[in-house]
Amino acid sequence: MRALQDLQQGLFLDSDGVLLLDGVRTVILPAFFLVELQDGAEKLMGRGAFGILYRTGEEFGRRVAEMTRRSLGTEDAAAVFRRIQVRTETRGFGRAEAVRFDPGTGEALLCMERSPMVEEAGTRSHRTCYFAAGFWTGVVGVLTGLAVTGEERLCRSKGDARCEFVIGPLPLPSP
Numbered sequence: 001m002r003a004l005q006d007l008q009q010g011l012f013l014d015s016d017g018v019l020l021l022d023g024v025r026t027v028i029l030p031a032f033f034l035v036e037l038q039d040g041a042e043k044l045m046g047r048g049a050f051g052i053l054y055r056t057g058e059e060f061g062r063r064v065a066e067m068t069r070r071s072l073g074t075e076d077a078a079a080v081f082r083r084i085q086v087r088t089e090t091r092g093f094g095r096a097e098a099v100r101f102d103p104g105t106g107e108a109l110l111c112m113e114r115s116p117m118v119e120e121a122g123t124r125s126h127r128t129c130y131f132a133a134g135f136w137t138g139v140v141g142v143l144t145g146l147a148v149t150g151e152e153r154l155c156r157s158k159g160d161a162r163c164e165f166v167i168g169p170l171p172l173p174s175p
């Protein structure tokens with residue numbers, strides 16, 4: 001698998017025991033870590049926890065988009081987006097298919113058939129993938145240069161056939 005070999009080639013353990021992936025300090029964690037974090041935050045804070053996960057994902061997505069654009073050396077939003085799709089999959093976040101990504105309008109629709117976090121979380125009464133929703137929103141925001149917002153419209157956790165993320169321009173504030 002070529003993508004996995006690329007990932008391995010980017011790994012470096014420095015002499016102080018700090019792991020770097022493409023020059024970035026990296027911690028490899030199992031998917032259940034994110035589920036535990038989400039469950040713990042939800043127990044303490046209720047549904048407000050979901051906003052924290054979304055925001056963390058969004059900031060992560062923004063930084064990944066900036067780093068990927070720099071490393072590819074292109075402003076071609078579609079090319080950077082495709083590269084990020086491959087890298088998120090090889091990092092274990094699951095395969096996100098882009099049904100639509102329009103760099104001109106900031107509209108995107110992504111589907112995940114098998115989210116590792118959903119498979120860890122199992123069936124819930126609510127959606128699970130706030131982190132992923134924030135991540136793809138951050139990516140689209142940086143690559144389009146537009147103010148966008150996103151949400152998970154369908155989630156396998158609550159019984160839908162797949163997870164589906166819808167991203168689009170922020171509505172204009174009312175006058």
Ligand SMILES: [Zn+2]
Nearest residue numbers: 129155156163
């Ligand atoms: Zn989901």
